[in-house]
Amino acid sequence: MTIVAAADGSALGNPGPAGWAWYVDDSRWRAGGWPHGTNNQGELMAVLDLFRSTEHVPDEHLRILCDSQYVINCITKWMAGWKRKGWRKADGKPVLNVDLLKDIDAAIAGRDYSFEWVKGHAGHDLNEAADVRARAVAIAFQSGGAVPAGPGYPGSAAAAAELGATGADAVSGRRAVAHEDPDLFSSLLEGDFEPLTSSVRDQIITLEQELLRPDVRRDSSRVAVLLHPDFEEFGVSGRMWTRDAMLGAMGADIGPDPDMEVLDVALLDEATALMTYRTTGREGSALRSSLWRQTGGQWRLRFHQGTPEA
Structure with a gap:
């Protein structure tokens, strides 16, 4: 079985109030964000949380639709070399967003996954759904409003937390409520x-x-x-x-x-x-x-x- 999900990020001002979201369908999605962040951080966090939210189904292929060439290249082309160089680029400068990339590197170990680039804001249903949710979180942080974190992925610890599990049962990324x-x-x-x-x-x-x-x-x-x-x-x-x-x-x-x-x-x-x-x-x-x-x-x-x- 293949899980097809779109992952997206949004930052108002870039940097500024930021949101992230991944979306499979209306019953399987999650969103979150920060009062201050960048679009790239949002994109990376969406991918990271998607891997974490599906870690209980590691044998299922995860097909990630992403409109960020930066994120796709980071994970599929550049990350292995950066890791060998102590998380530094070819010019010796530190890699940006290294903490998120390290977490992604750990989360993808042993996983069956692929990335597919899709053009953003071009009417792609899943990409648009993820974009709308990521932007809603960024707007919520900007305005002081609130957005739902989403139901999560069925069977994941995050989804269980949203259904009423106590904090002691929660795992990384337990709640992504922007309020x-x-x-x-x-x-x-x-x-x-x-x-x-x-x-x-x-x-x-x-x-x-x-x-x-x-x-x-x-x-x-x-x-x-x-x-x-x-x-x-x-x-x-x-x-x-x-x-x-x-x-x-x-x-x-x-x-x-x-x-x-x-x-x-x-x-x-x-x-x-x-x-x-x-x-x-x-x-x-x-x-x-x-x-x-x-x-x-x-x-x-x-x-x-x-x-x-x-």
Whole structure:
């Protein structure tokens, strides 16, 4: 049996609010995106999520219709050589979107697949269906609206999550909903800024706790909502993370959420809050600080640092 699916991406401004989608038919499709991304990232993410969503049927041939020569060439022509060169191009420069490409390289291992180029915006039914859904997500991030993530592929863990599985049952890309939780952000959206009332303090703590949850850390669309476009992190391991690198690492080995001990939450100015806390987990304890910025009526994590505790 052959699964025929179209994969597409969309970015308003390129870069800007971005969406991705793959589409088989009206009962089998998925979409997601980020507040800030490029069209190529959307195209790559659509292909990656398609492979992940069909990983439970590895013996079925996957025929991917794509209007991006960049994506097709990356995967079928260039990726093997880049990998041999340490993910660098012939001129020695780093490969763009390398984290997504590494995830795709892992996802396609052992899979039976082929790519077919189709002309975009030319009336191809599957391509148009994927394009409409990807663009709808980008528009949702731009306007603050919401779009369905789609039913997913039958039998996949992502589809099970959409039918009501708990976060503990979710896998990478579990939900691709392009909207904020209305209960979580409703009070923040009422005005430009909020004083650090106990309610806002609790919401910042809730957001920080959310980022520690394994199901959320496997959900690139949700993490994209929580991270500021200029997010940076100095991790416990000593590695520096950017927002793109963090999103590209979704699906890596993630342990259970650690225990959190809140030390303090302080308002530095009318739109900046600093939270300090201690985590204790399988790798020991660490002291952590997070800088949250309120932009567009929404709190997003701008900077995080973790230091192992002696």
